[in-house]
Amino acid sequence: MYWTNGNLNLDKFYTNQTQSICNFCVTFVKNLDEMLIIGIAGGTGSGKTTVVDQIISGLSDDEVGVISQDDYYKNNDHLCMADRCLINFDHPDSIDFELLTRHLTELKQNKNIQRPVYSFVDHNRLPEEIPISPKKVLIVEGILILTNEKLRDLMDIKVFVQADSDERLIRRLKRDMAERGRSMSEVLNRYQTTLKPMHEQFIEPSKEFADIIIPNDKYNSVGVEIIRTFINKKLSKL
Secondary structure, eight states: OOEETTEEEGGGOOTTOHHHHHHHHHHHOOOTTSOEEEEEEESTTSSHHHHHHHHHTTSOTTTEEEEEGGGGBOOOTTSOHHHHTTOOTTSGGGBOHHHHHHHHHHHHTTOOEEEEEEETTTTEEEEEEEEEOOOSEEEEEOTTGGGOHHHHHHOSEEEEEEOOHHHHHHHHHHHHHHHSOOOHHHHHHHIIIIIHHHIIIIITGGGGGOSEEEESSTTHHHHHHHHHHHHHHHHHHO
């Protein structure tokens, strides 16, 4: 295996090391009787959602669930629309980590939760909530999830998805213009003033807390194989 500062770095880790993968999984999965929580972080546009989709592909919705950090931005009812547009959504202070941590704790205690719904068009939470029930495996994804110590402590496996900065910017442009109603100038301005500085200050340093670092390129399939091995061990145990 290839390690960087205590992380499993998949830049030099190959798929023919199946036995090593299994041994690695046995080492990290300490208690298969509890809900397995996997945290997947990485910069904006790094491909976290793609990795998550690849991991859960073919798995039962009854056994594996996904929660996104994006639904846990703070409620901004007290602000007008103009002030909401000025919020730095790439700073940890914009996330309701207290609620997210409480919800993960309750799910781990086999309790149902009411997950908030966030609108990136209104920059605010919507009135409705979505009921979420406990699963055997829960994946939590988001750019800032490894920056919060209490949240990290709830995770059994911490993953960081790494991608080239230019590639991340292109993906962010496409997504925000297509899905969030942003103009190109708005996205580029936000990238220069908040996205890039926040990535360098908070997101990239949080990589040191990851157990596994996945480069979002040709080695992506190795990382997905490792995570699916964790999940399969969990599901076969219960």
